[in-house]
Amino acid sequence: MAKITRVLQTASFKKAAKKLHKNQKADLDNAIRELMIDPELGEPKKGDLSFMRVxxxxxxKQLTCTSSDLI
Structure with missing residues (x-):
């Protein structure tokens, strides 16, 4: 498995992340770092979106989801 060195963000994700508080942003950054270490984390989608993972x-303290795909 190749090591992920950079992350591409969509415009809508960037806009939503910009509005987060510092503690929320820190939790999001930690989750993204975990995904960079192990891109196979999460559950694969089904059907036409089978290339994506959630x-x-x-x-x-609130459950949040993010989706990812490997390019």
Whole structure:
């Protein structure tokens, strides 16, 4: 498995992440670092979106999801 060295963000993700508080941003950054270490984390989607994976993590004691795909 190749090591991921950079992450591409969509415009909508960038806009949403910009509005987060510092503690929420820290939790999001930790989740993204975990995904960079192991891109196979999370559950694969089904059907037409089978190339994507959904990773659930806690952000300030609240369950949050992010999706990823390998390019």
């Amino acid at each position: 990773y659930k993590f806690r952000m300030v």
